[in-house]
Amino acid sequence: MDGIEFLQKLSDDSIPLVFFDPQYRAILDKLEYGNEGERQKERSKLPQMTSQKIVEFLCDIERVLMPCGHLMMWVDKYLLVGGDWSRVGGFEPVDMVVWHKGRIGMGYRTRRCSEFLVVLQKPPVRAKGVWKLHNIPDVWTEKADKSHPHAKPTGLTETLIRAVTNDGDIVVDPAAGGYNVMRAAGNSGRRFLGCDIV
Numbered sequence: 001m002d003g004i005e006f007l008q009k010l011s012d013d014s015i016p017l018v019f020f021d022p023q024y025r026a027i028l029d030k031l032e033y034g035n036e037g038e039r040q041k042e043r044s045k046l047p048q049m050t051s052q053k054i055v056e057f058l059c060d061i062e063r064v065l066m067p068c069g070h071l072m073m074w075v076d077k078y079l080l081v082g083g084d085w086s087r088v089g090g091f092e093p094v095d096m097v098v099w100h101k102g103r104i105g106m107g108y109r110t111r112r113c114s115e116f117l118v119v120l121q122k123p124p125v126r127a128k129g130v131w132k133l134h135n136i137p138d139v140w141t142e143k144a145d146k147s148h149p150h151a152k153p154t155g156l157t158e159t160l161i162r163a164v165t166n167d168g169d170i171v172v173d174p175a176a177g178g179y180n181v182m183r184a185a186g187n188s189g190r191r192f193l194g195c196d197i198v
Helices: 003-008 026-031 038-043 051-064 077-082 154-164 180-187
Strands: 015-020 065-075 092-100 114-121 139-141 170-173 191-194
Touching (some): 003 051, 015 154, 051 065, 065 154, 077 114, 092 154, 114 154, 154 180, 180 191
Parallel strands (some): 015 170
């Protein structure tokens, strides 16, 4: 299912946590890498999201999040520094986790070995009584599951789910890819709603 269509089926102010991993390719276009190379071959088969599509997702995510709810949004260095995603909707950036992937990637200057998870919160912004774990490092080293070309660290995902939700809560991922958020939610005793266009 298309993620926007999926989000539109959810009620306003009903979800405590959404993960969003957009299939952006802005950095590949900027560096003029194209889709060559073994690492990019599988990723290039995935439908790419335009900046406008990402904004549409963010607007619907903001609508479905309950007050004090969290959006965990994956970005790369290019999007982190040059993107205007943080000014969309009613979110406040409250934290960020650097994911060290345990391998080196591409780059004309520094070589990418990390991605960034920006933690956004829907007002009212507060940590006390909402964020339950206080031992999460802001640099997390974990190798990605190889089951999907866009996979993210399941251990980090599970830890963040436990940090901001309660047993039985619903965790949403409208661009689920390899469904690692679903697995992490199940491991954490939470329910999952999500979809992917592929």
